[in-house]
Amino acid sequence: MRSSNRRSFAINLLNTALRKALRENDPRIKEAAEALSKGNFSKYSDILNEIVGEENFAFKDIKAA
Secondary structure, three states, X not given: OOHHHHHHHHHHHXXXXXXXXXXXXXXXXXXXXXXXXXXXXXXXXXXXXXXXXOOOOOHHHHXXX
């Protein structure tokens, strides 16, 4: 496997683990998913922005979780 492929593979593994950990450990992720499924985009957005505001995770990772 080429170095760039190994690096991409490792990054994907880390991203997957991070997103799984968010889903399993932050109840706001479930709350955001429920809000989205009910069409409450304002609440969904508020929750995501709250988590992003803590500056621990990137928006794309929170949204993907």
